Amino acid sequence: MGYAMVMGEALIDLLEADLDGERIYRQAIGGAPLNVAVGVARLGGDVRFAGTLSTDVLGDRMAAFLRAAGVDGQGVRRVGVPTTLAVTTFEGAEPTFTFYGEPPSYALLTPADLDVPAIAGAAVLYAGSISLLREPFLAAARAAWSTAGPLRVFDPNVRPTLLPGTAAVDALRDLTEEFFATADLVKLSSADAVALYGEHDPAAAAAHILTLGAGAVVVTCGSRGAHVATRDGATDIPAPLVEAVDATGAGDSVMAALISRLLTGGRPTGPAAWTGHVRFALSVAGLVCERQGGATAMPTPADLLARWGDR
Incomplete structure (x- = not known):
């Protein structure tokens, strides 16, 4: 089994909560790619993280958290700007982020910072999320993505609060489709599909992304499960029934679970294999939703066995 290289943002989530009738904000380490990296490590995978962390005390805490989670941080560069904060508010269990x-402390990685041999030697390369909206990180991601070797997985992880108008949405669509075209796997949410394409049908969005060149597409649909599509077929997969308290990081846990399966099994050979991977990923996400969300909610195999049994 090889290792995964995960590129992207690490930041601090300030999660809205209620304490004795008073609205407070609970500090949590987050950022979609960091969540993915931690999720892969918790599931037993070998994973390396490439990105930038502040030299402030919050950056120190994130660096220590990555080490404790078993994520290799040799690809991390420290930068002298304050750590980016994501204030997170909720409608039910669904989060909305304001940055x-x-x-942004998370988007200062340059192409010169990349360990190109380490990227070429990876079994899986992850890119995506909000760090792609800024330079120099975008240039670094493009350079890594063009490196031959790993399976390439992509998640746009659209944040509407960072898209001030139609032109910004159009630019993001063009950017994500650049990566979609050469991705072995694209994972996006149904909300991402609406934001990018105005498309409320996950199957239609997935079919379009396949025409761009993606090898497989997984569209997560919250409590309704997920739609998985390849050139050989498509199907809908129901989510397990859970008592959701916080969906923060649930989509990231799906990606982490899919990466963990790619590390152990390589590229799936057909729709049935992808379906099995997605069923497993939804069981991981279901458990995440039953916990206070973010990187700390990512489960271990023992957690999954205790919650779901041997499935």
Whole structure:
């Protein structure tokens, strides 16, 4: 089994909560790619993280958290700007994010910072999320993505609060489709499909992304499960029944679970294999939703066995 290289943002989530009738914000380490990296490690995978962390105390905490989670941080560069904060509010269990911090501490990785041999030697390369909206990180991601060797997985992880108008949405669509075209796997949410294409039918969105060149597409649909599509077929997979308290990081856990399966089994050979991978990923996400979300909610195999049994 090889290792995964995960590129992208690490930041601090301030999660809205209620304490004795008072609205407070609970600090949590987050960022979709960091969540993915931690999720892969918790599931037993070998994973390396490439990105930038602040030199402030919050950056120190994130670096220590990655080490404790078993994520290799040799690809991390420390930068002298304050850690970006994501203030997270909720409608039910679904989070909305507003970001604070300029320049963003998470998007300062440059192409010169990349360990190209380490990227070429990876079994899986992950890119995506909000770090792609900024330079120099976008240039670094493009350079890594063009490196031959690993399976390439992509998640747009659209954040509407970072898209101020139609032009920004159009630019993001063009950017994500650049990566979709050469991805072995695209994972997106149904909300991402609406934001990018105005498309409320996950199957239609997945079919379009396949025409761009993606090898497989998984569209997560919250409590309704997921739609998985390849050139050989498509199907809908129901989610397990859970008592959701916080969906933060649930989509990231799906990607982490899919990466863990790619590390152990390589590229799936047909729709049935992808379906099995997605069923497993939805069981991981279901458990995440039953916990206070973010990187700390990512489960281990023992957690999954205790919750779901041997499935």
